Amino acid sequence: MANIIRYNSWDTNFKAPFGALKTCETSKIKVESSKSLDVYSIKLIIEKEDENLNPVVVRELELKQTGETQELKEYSVEIAPLEQPATYYYFFVVELNLYGENKTLFYGKQPNNGMICEYNYENLNKYQLTVYEDYKVPSWFKEGVLYHVFVDRFNNGNRSGKVDNPKKNSFLYGNWDDDPMYIKDKNGEILRWDFQGGNLKGIINKLGYLKKLGVTVIYLSPIFEAASNHKYDTGNYKNIDPMFGDEKIFKELIDKAAEKGMSIVLDGVFSHVGADSIYFNKFNHYDSVGAYQSEDSPYRSWFNFKEGPEEYQSWWGIKALPNTNELEPSFMDYIIYDDDSVINKWMNMGVKGWRLDVADELPTKFIKELKKEARKNDEESIVIGEVWEDASNKISYGERRTYLLGDQLDSVLGYPFRDNLVSFLNGQISSWQLNDFFITIKENYPSEAFKSNLNLLSSHDIVRVKTALNSDKELLKLAILTQMSFEGVPYIYYGDEAGLEGGKDPENRKTYPWKNEDIEIMDFYRHCSQFRNRNKVFTLGDTYFVYTGNDDVFSYIRYNEDDTELVLINRSKAKQSVKLDIKADYLEEVTVTYSVINNGEKITTVDGKFNIDMDEKSYRIFKIWK
8 A cells, every 4th residue: 555645754745854962952843745635634752762672652733734736735733842852753543434444543763774674563664763961073083094903913113123021921922923813622712812012112103104004083992901912811900011001101102192192992891800909819829808709808899790700790601800899889989989990090190082892782871971081071071982882872781772862872883884884885785875874874873873883894803904895906995085084973893094904803903014014905094094183074064865777886975054065976886877867866955056176177067967887996076166
């Protein structure tokens, strides 16, 4: 059956404003129906979930007829501000006489786009409406370029190449460029941790290199004392791991980075600690009385024991990583509130923010309180969360998370950005499917969250992007160009700019290939980051997605008051010709009589329409003149 009513949440003719709403913001909803239909009523139902994820109606609004055309009736309703920040859902109920019979029909969202679809109530796919407290993410972050350093594998700053303070019973590689490997027992447990010897002094020595790359934010993998090479098994939150350096060297890194316009963000791993830690002390390597050793330990309440010391809750069942009780008052004091808490100790030294490991496993209250303390310490600080999915509606452990509503996370890791872009470049989804995905995220996220989303291509937890693209350098360039011209913060995983490849862990944690970089890829990265930093429309501008009508060509427009840029990406192995109709497809606010210029080429449009020819696996960027 054809839809009785017409509606599209992505079209501001039907829903204004587009996307998420501030708690103080009024919005307007309009639907259309055929004049030939005998419609009795159209209702808008707005719901919010209770703590058990059951829907509860918060508004039931009648749409009134407000106009008509030769063929259509228009119905609309104004939604007064929804004053409680939350993830709301809405749908339409239509009552009419159809073929002589009274009907009640339910309408929700089509999967993966904004258009309406008729459903049975039982399988109704509702529209999402994110409502948030207005907030601003500091400019230094959302206008920046982030570089992720996996410290042990980035650079050894000692002239001799000597590894500082090697750990007992560890494995040291003979050469910097040796491929990483694990030494495990028959049960898959790691017998000896392997180290390459990267340290904080090595990062200091490469600050000039990072500056030329266009980096403004350095995010460090965990640097606190720990047994492993990755340091996600914290041994002491208040000590720098001696293999990396000490507080004096770390302070030097912070200060010298600041001199070059770069800020330091640390990895905060608070959902668990190491079994080999001052807090748990399972192996008696510390002088403290750890929770494993005694029920009288000052840290005992930080952990959950079942029977005896051997049975305790651990992160994903990994006994080397005991879970913490994050809301236990003494743990909150130690990590957040105390004058010398973990947060305050390192921020007092000049750290500008935190990336929260496994944010899904941290209680909402913990994240809120950490954010408060960080902002109390530094109003320009930021808090990032490791969230792998759409962070606006994530459910973890039976709870709908509220990361982006204004009092928790400033940014999240953009794994969906990477996954969908790689799928497009590898030919697994079409350009319009990629468009639909990005518009969905943009609709669900508050504007500040979308502008601050970390657009990553690789990380220490996934296959490197060059490997994911089957070592195709031309496709890699398209991924880089998209990352650098897209709305959000580009996230460079160390070595990606050098053409480094790698499969799953540990291959994705190889050492940076100093003096063996892929110069072609490195120059392209530098060109793109410098181009981004010179053209503020790419850091500050909004985005409009263009449907090209060609499955192989993805396109979007970045615009602000001063500039408008059209980006096209052709993944195909063949040349493509694209016909664009910007006048029909573009936003009302932008004048559509213009010329398009690209590398000295000038194309004059005819009433907003023009053709663009593209080489195989290529990109084009056009400046649109108003």
